[in-house]
Amino acid sequence: MTIAAENLTANHPRRKWTDYFTFCVDHKVIGIQYLVSSFVFFFVGGAFAEVMRTELATPDPDVVPPELYNQLMTLHGTIMIFLWIVPAGAAFANYLIPLMVGTEDMAFPRLNAVAFWLTPPGGILLISSFFVGAPQAGWTSYPPLSLLSGKWGEELWILSLLLVGTSSILGAINFVTTILKMRIKDMDLHSMPLFCWAMLATSSLILLSTPVLAAALILLSFDLIAGTSFFNPAGGGDPVVYQHLFWFYSHPAVYIMILPFFGVISEVIPVHARKPIFGYRAIAYSSLAISFLGLIVWAHHMFTSGTPGWLRMFFMATTMLIAVPTGIKIFSWCGTLWGGKIQLNSAMLFAFGFLSSFMIGGLTGVMVASVPFDIHVHDTYFVVGHFHYVLFGGSAFALFSGVYHWFPKMTGRMVNEPLGRLHFILTFIGMNLTFMPMHELGLMGMNRRIALYDIEFQPLNILSTIGAYTLAVSTFPFVINVFWSLFKGEKAARNPWRALTLEWQTASPPIIENFEEEPVLWCGPYDFGIDTELVDEEETVQTLIADAAGS
Amino acid sequence: MKIPGSIVTLLVGVLITIISLWYGQNHGLMPVAASTDAKEVDGIFNYMMTIATGLFLLVEGVLVYCLIRFRRRKGDRTDGPPVEGNVPLEILWTAIPTVIVFTLAVYSFEVYNNLGGLDPTISRDNAGQQMAHNHMGHMGGMGNMVAMAGQDDVALGIGLDSQEQGVKPLMVDVKGIQYAWIFTYPETGIISGELHAPIDRPVQLNMEAGDVIHAFWIPQLRLKQDVIPGRGSTLVFNASTPGQYPVICAELCGAYHGGMKSVFYAHTPEEYDSWVAANAPAPTESVALALPKATSSMTEGEYLAPYAEEMGVEATVLAQLKDHAATGDLL
Numbered sequence: 001m002t003i004a005a006e007n008l009t010a011n012h013p014r015r016k017w018t019d020y021f022t023f024c025v026d027h028k029v030i031g032i033q034y035l036v037s038s039f040v041f042f043f044v045g046g047a048f049a050e051v052m053r054t055e056l057a058t059p060d061p062d063v064v065p066p067e068l069y070n071q072l073m074t075l076h077g078t079i080m081i082f083l084w085i086v087p088a089g090a091a092f093a094n095y096l097i098p099l100m101v102g103t104e105d106m107a108f109p110r111l112n113a114v115a116f117w118l119t120p121p122g123g124i125l126l127i128s129s130f131f132v133g134a135p136q137a138g139w140t141s142y143p144p145l146s147l148l149s150g151k152w153g154e155e156l157w158i159l160s161l162l163l164v165g166t167s168s169i170l171g172a173i174n175f176v177t178t179i180l181k182m183r184i185k186d187m188d189l190h191s192m193p194l195f196c197w198a199m200l201a202t203s204s205l206i207l208l209s210t211p212v213l214a215a216a217l218i219l220l221s222f223d224l225i226a227g228t229s230f231f232n233p234a235g236g237g238d239p240v241v242y243q244h245l246f247w248f249y250s251h252p253a254v255y256i257m258i259l260p261f262f263g264v265i266s267e268v269i270p271v272h273a274r275k276p277i278f279g280y281r282a283i284a285y286s287s288l289a290i291s292f293l294g295l296i297v298w299a300h301h302m303f304t305s306g307t308p309g310w311l312r313m314f315f316m317a318t319t320m321l322i323a324v325p326t327g328i329k330i331f332s333w334c335g336t337l338w339g340g341k342i343q344l345n346s347a348m349l350f351a352f353g354f355l356s357s358f359m360i361g362g363l364t365g366v367m368v369a370s371v372p373f374d375i376h377v378h379d380t381y382f383v384v385g386h387f388h389y390v391l392f393g394g395s396a397f398a399l400f401s402g403v404y405h406w407f408p409k410m411t412g413r414m415v416n417e418p419l420g421r422l423h424f425i426l427t428f429i430g431m432n433l434t435f436m437p438m439h440e441l442g443l444m445g446m447n448r449r450i451a452l453y454d455i456e457f458q459p460l461n462i463l464s465t466i467g468a469y470t471l472a473v474s475t476f477p478f479v480i481n482v483f484w485s486l487f488k489g490e491k492a493a494r495n496p497w498r499a500l501t502l503e504w505q506t507a508s509p510p511i512i513e514n515f516e517e518e519p520v521l522w523c524g525p526y527d528f529g530i531d532t533e534l535v536d537e538e539e540t541v542q543t544l545i546a547d548a549a550g551s
Numbered sequence: 552m553k554i555p556g557s558i559v560t561l562l563v564g565v566l567i568t569i570i571s572l573w574y575g576q577n578h579g580l581m582p583v584a585a586s587t588d589a590k591e592v593d594g595i596f597n598y599m600m601t602i603a604t605g606l607f608l609l610v611e612g613v614l615v616y617c618l619i620r621f622r623r624r625k626g627d628r629t630d631g632p633p634v635e636g637n638v639p640l641e642i643l644w645t646a647i648p649t650v651i652v653f654t655l656a657v658y659s660f661e662v663y664n665n666l667g668g669l670d671p672t673i674s675r676d677n678a679g680q681q682m683a684h685n686h687m688g689h690m691g692g693m694g695n696m697v698a699m700a701g702q703d704d705v706a707l708g709i710g711l712d713s714q715e716q717g718v719k720p721l722m723v724d725v726k727g728i729q730y731a732w733i734f735t736y737p738e739t740g741i742i743s744g745e746l747h748a749p750i751d752r753p754v755q756l757n758m759e760a761g762d763v764i765h766a767f768w769i770p771q772l773r774l775k776q777d778v779i780p781g782r783g784s785t786l787v788f789n790a791s792t793p794g795q796y797p798v799i800c801a802e803l804c805g806a807y808h809g810g811m812k813s814v815f816y817a818h819t820p821e822e823y824d825s826w827v828a829a830n831a832p833a834p835t836e837s838v839a840l841a842l843p844k845a846t847s848s849m850t851e852g853e854y855l856a857p858y859a860e861e862m863g864v865e866a867t868v869l870a871q872l873k874d875h876a877a878t879g880d881l882l
Contacts, residue, residue, distance in 0.1 A: 066806040138803045144780060145763040145804060233781030239764060240779065274623070275631035279641050304766060304801075305777040306784075309669040309709075313660060320652040327648040328641070334613045335640070340631040341623040352614060359610050363603040366652070370599065370659040372592050372666060375709070376773040379766060379801040443580045445770035447801045450809030454797075498628075529630030 013512060023117065025109035028510060030116050031095025032410065035403075038087040041123055045079035046472065048072045053434075053468035056461050061451040069451035070136035071153075075126065077139030078157065081257065082164045083123045085395050089260030090115075090171050092402055093199045095410065097175060099503035099510060100193045102184035102519045107177035115170035122163035129156035138449055140246060143231040143239045147223055155224055158217045165210050165217075168256075172203035172210075179203075184502075186521040193501045193525045194283055198263025201287035205252045205259070205294060213249030216242055240306035247298035255294040257391060259287055261398035262329060265351055268398075268405045269333055271499040272348040273340030276526040279332040286325035293322045303374045312371045319369035326362055330355065346420025350401035353428050357393025361386060364439065379449075382442025388435040400427070400478070407482075408496050412508045413489030419481035426474030433467025501525045567608045575601025585771040585792040585817060591662045592773040598658060602651055667711035667787060708776045710755070710787025720753035720787065727758065727765035727778045729804055730811035739831045746815040749823035750793055756786045766802035769815050775801055790817040 019029055020036070052072055055063040064072065094112065098105055106112045129135060135157040137146035146154050179196050220242065222228040229235025231242040262283075270277045277283060299307055299315040307315075333355060342348065364386040368374045377383060400423070407415045437460040442448075446457045453461070495504040503510070505519050523530070575597050584590045621631075663669065723746065724735040734743050748754045758767055760778040767786065768775040771794075776786050800811035818826060 061809070066809070070803075070806055070808075136806070142764055142803070148763065149805065233779075236781075238781070240782075273621070273631060274629070276633055276635045278634065279636045282636070282641055304775045305764070306779055306782060309663075312668065313663070316659060317656050320656050323652050324645060324648045328645055330610060331644040332641075334610060334617070335634075335637070337617040337621065338613070339634065340617070340621050341627060341629065342617060342621045343623050344618070352618065356611055356614055359607060363607060366655070367596070367599045367603065370595060370655060371668065372659055372662040372773075373596055373599065375775050376592055376770070378775055379768075379803075440580055444582055445768075445797060445799065447768070447799050447809075449803040451806075452809040527633070529633040 014509075015512070023113050025105070025113050026512060027094050027098050027106045027109065027112060028410075028514075030112050031091050031093075033116050034087050034091035034094055034119070037120055037123070038084050038091060041079050041083035041087075043475070044127065045076050045084060046475070048076040048079070050468060050472050052076065053465040055451055056453070057465040059453050059455050059458055064451070066451040067136060070138070070149075070449070071130070071134035073449060074135050074138050074141075074157070075129075078126060078161070079123070080391075081139065081253065082161060083119070083126070085257045085391060085399070086164070086168060086253075087119055088399050089202065089257065089395075090168070092195070092260060092264060092406075093171070093175050093202075096195060096406070096503055097178050097199060098182070099506070099514055100196055100501055101179065101182055101187060102502045102515065102521075103178070103182040104513050104515075106174045107182055108174050111170050112174050115167045115174070118163045118167035118170075122160045122167070125156050125163065126160035129153040129160075132156065140243075140250070141220065142246075143220060143223060143237075143242050144233060146220065147232055151224055155221060158221045158224075161217055162214060165214055168206050169210050172206035175199050175203040176207070184518060184521065190281070190284075191521065191524050193263075194266035194277065194280065194287075195260075195263035197284040198259050198266070198287050201291040202256055202259040205256055205291040208295060209249045209252040209256075212245055216245035216249070219245075240302070243302050243305060244298070247301045248295075251298040251301060252291075252294045254387075254390070255290055257395050259290065261354075261395045261402070262287065264398045264402040264405075265333060265354055267499075267501065268347050268351045268401050269336050270526040270528060271405070271497045272343045272345065272351070273337050274343075274528050275336055275340040276524075276528055276530070277332070278335030278338075279328070280526065282328050283332050286328045289325040290322060293318060293325070297322065300369060300374070303371050304378045316369055316371045320366060323362065323366045323369075330359060330362070345404070345417055346415060346424060347401050347404035349421065349424040350397050350404065350427075353424060353431075354394060354397035354401060357389050357397060357428075357431060361389030361391075361394055365390065377442050379447055380442035381438040381446045381448055384448050385435045385438030385442065388431075388438070392435065393431055397427070397431075400424075405497070406503075407485065408492030409503060409508050409510070411486055411489070412492050413485050413487075414492050414496065415485045415489060416481050419477045419484070423474055423477040423481065426470055426477065430467050430470030430472075430474050434464050434471060435467070437461070437463045437467075500527060563612070567605055567612075570608065571601045571605035574604045583771050583792065583794070583796075584773070585769075585794060585796060586773075586788055586790050588666050588788060589771065589773040591665055595658055595662050599655065602655075663709075666709050668709045708758075708785040708787075709774070710785065711753075718753055720755040721748055723748070723754060723756050725756045725758040725767065725778070726761055727767065727800065727804075727811075728761035729763065730800070730807040732767070732798055732800075732811070732813045734813075739827050741827065741830050741832065743830065745813050746798055747818060747823065747826050748790065748815070749820045750790045750817050752820075753787055753789050758784050758786065763804050764802050765800045765804050765811070768799045768801040769796050770799070771796040772815075777802055790815075793817050793819050793822075 015024075015026070015029060019026075020033055024030070051064060052069065055061065055069055061069065094106070094116075129152070132152040133150040135141065135146070135153040136149050137154065141154065141157065179192070179200050183192060219228075219230040223230055223232050223237070229237040231237045231239050233239060266277055266283055297315055297319045299311060300319045303312050303315075364382070368377060368383060368386060404415055404420055407413070441457055441460050441464075444457065446453055492508045494506065494508050496508075497504070500523060502519050502521075506515050578597075578600055580600075581593055581596060584593050722737055724737060725746075726733045726735070731744060732746070734746050735741075736743075756767065758776065758778045759782075760780040762780065764780065765778045766775055767778055769788075771792075772788050772790065774786055774788055776784050778784055794817055796815045796817065798813040798815050800808060804811060816826075
């Protein structure tokens with residue numbers, strides 16, 4: 001197996017490390033570019049969060065001045081959403097979709113490179129806003145506060161978001177076209193991997209909602225620098241209109257952040273549980289249902305602002321309804337695990353972590369959908385706890401799971417399992433310790449986005465800060481693991497997990513044109529256990545083909 | 552799919568139900584409920600906690616069970632059973648969340664209606680008049696518009712309209728500015744940095760914001776409403792337990808957002824009367840003292856200065872206000 005893989009790659013040029021700093025149009029290079037740059041921003045956003053948690057260890061604003069606290073908070077939110085989780089989803093999509101559908105590259109390779117190269121300038125612009133007074137109106141930037149506090153920082157924030165938003169739209173066009181038009185001829189929509197379904201749902205959502213955010217930001221920019229009054233009440237504008245436009249994108253953004261990782265989990269669990277995914281169609285269609293419902297729930301962020309009573313009732317109903325397709329997914333993943341032969345490696349541990357923490361985020365999500373309860377907890381730490389369970393316990397855990405799962409494919413080396421397990425244990429403890437106490441803080445009466453608070457909230461805040469430090473420590477085994485495995489890790493076979501999706505049918509890492517010849521569909525993407533010999537047979541055949549190609 | 556023996560399943564089910572029912576009622580996570588409305592909100596929270604606990608135990612239990620029971624043995628390279636789905640099971644686990652969500656929506660609707668969220672005179676979004684105001688505000692300059700907002704005709708908020716029920720509520724005008732709440736009592740002429748009200752009498756807050764969006768929140772009443780510049784909003788409540796409760800600004804309003812706090816004193820009627828007697832301005836010169844004639848020409852910082860100490864506003868915050876008044880000409 002290993003020899004075969006080496007033979008295969010020996011005849012093909014490999015990517016040099018310098019390629020990753022160029023306008024390279026290879027989707028695999030772009031995928032890695034996205035992944036690495038998003039993790040750079042993760043560490044920046046994480047560092048901001050650590051400063052904030054240090055500040056919140058004591059009730060007084062003593063570590064950083066309150067203005068700086070608000071700047072860090074604004075940038076932490078913006079970076080984690082727009083420069084970490086969303087691009088990380090795009091990273092997997094770029095790397096995997098052409099391989100999964102068995103084609104050489106994306107439908108529009110140059111557009112793909114353009115989309116990536118809009119992201120780093122966006123991030124640099126955002127962070128450079130510190131030189132002119134970073135924005136401090138929160139990642140939501142509600143006017144009139146955003147119009148009052150620091151004009152140029154706010155303007156840079158808008159420009160940066162327009163860049164990454166454009167990048168996101170260009171990427172989505174590419175994903176949709178590639179999935180719908182570039183599949184090998186035997187692969188119909190119902191035999192494509194669930195990750196592709198998830199990206200189809202995500203991309204449609206991006207295409208429908210992101211332009212609305214752009215519109216809101218451009219109008220806000222006019223208010224800011226041209227003195228118009230779209231949202232400025234001083235001139236007769238309406239700040240609530242901004243909220244509607246902003247949340248029309250930014251609620252779907254939550255699904256843009258989680259749907260790709262639902263896809264990742266649907267890939268990881270069947271392979272390491274050695275069972276077909278339970279309810280393939282239910283999982284595929286529930287992604288589409290989530291993306292449709294995601295478009296009609298935005299006003300649940302505005303239950304306490306300028307929303308009439310009947311409208312709150314409509315948005316309560318649609319928001320609660322999202323629990324149904326999400327529940328179907330959770331139950332299906334549990335059904336897949338049930339009776340399997342579970343291999344508990346790092347990828348699977350993070351998948352378990354994902355399921356158990358996303359479950360909590362989902363349950364509190366239904367709670368905040370209930371208008372009378374949301375009126376109490378809106379804009380409190382209960383909400384902060386809720387969405388960190390969804391986005392850290394959900395998206396981030398699945399992201400790490402995906403990194404461990406596809407690391408052998410991307411680098412040709414296996415990860416170090418003990419370090420991966422240590423990373424998981426520290427992350428799991430740190431995550432729960434950081435975000436669980438926040439629920440109680442919010443219920444008790446601690447509002448969010450504050451640098452100073454009442455002394456009665458201190459004990460739980462100390463717990464949370466200890467949790468945040470644990471999370472900071474948890475990144476060390478991860479980074480060490482990535483670099484160590486990259487150079488010293490055990491050489492990976494082409495299909496170390498004995499998976500059935502097409503990306504595992506080529507060398508690790510894949511050759512530049514992806515496949516030697518057009519790959520053949522042997523079976524469905526998750527047909528484990530249907531013919532127990534199937535996987536091993538396929539390996540043998542692949543080895544023979546590779547040997548023939550190599551000799 | 553292997554399902555454990557039916558008796559074991561039954562026992563586990565009963566156990567989970569008992570734990571959920573007990574925890575749903577005894578979690579003790581909420582602060583004191585100081586009104587009957589708050590007790591209704593707690594009711595729905597307890598209901599949700601019961602269901603959430605049950606679902607949590609179920610799913611986490613399945614995960615832990617799988618983790619232990621279905622670990623791959625060393626050297627085992629075989630696959631699990633090729634179960635691709637189970638239609639009755641899938642229908643069941645689609646139906647259960649649907650039913651739960653449906654009951655929860657109906658229950659929430661009921662509670663929301665009881666809180667007065669659907670009261671037509673309180674919770675309307677009166678678009679026509681709002682636009683007329685904006686139009687006039689635009690023509691006549693900002694002062695005009697801010698003065699006109701906050702009237703009864705443009706109301707957003709929750710709470711039953713107590714006037715229609717024949718009870719005369721205690722009206723309080725609330726103004727939110729960076730970083731203080733100012734409460735004006737039109738009946739008695741008192742201006743205060745704290746909210747004082749008797750229990751068991753409806754209180755109607757007519758709220759407006761001076762600069763940016765604020766949100767008025769009293770956790771013990773489970774009530775929150777954004778206070779939006781250019782629009783009035785109202786809250787009607789009826790406190791039932793005497794005590795001191797925090798008044799918090801919940802919407803990010805600037806650097807000292809965390810310091811924008813006040814106190815709500817829910818008095819017994821006698822206490823309230825004595826508070827009014829002690830604080831009501833005498834009809835002659837002290838009114839002139841308390842309310843300088845040219846308030847409109849003062850910045851908010853200057854206007855607030857005499858009250859700052861009483862309200863517990865720190866000097867830094869006040870300085871911040873002055874800066875803001877000097878630079879915040881946008882408004």
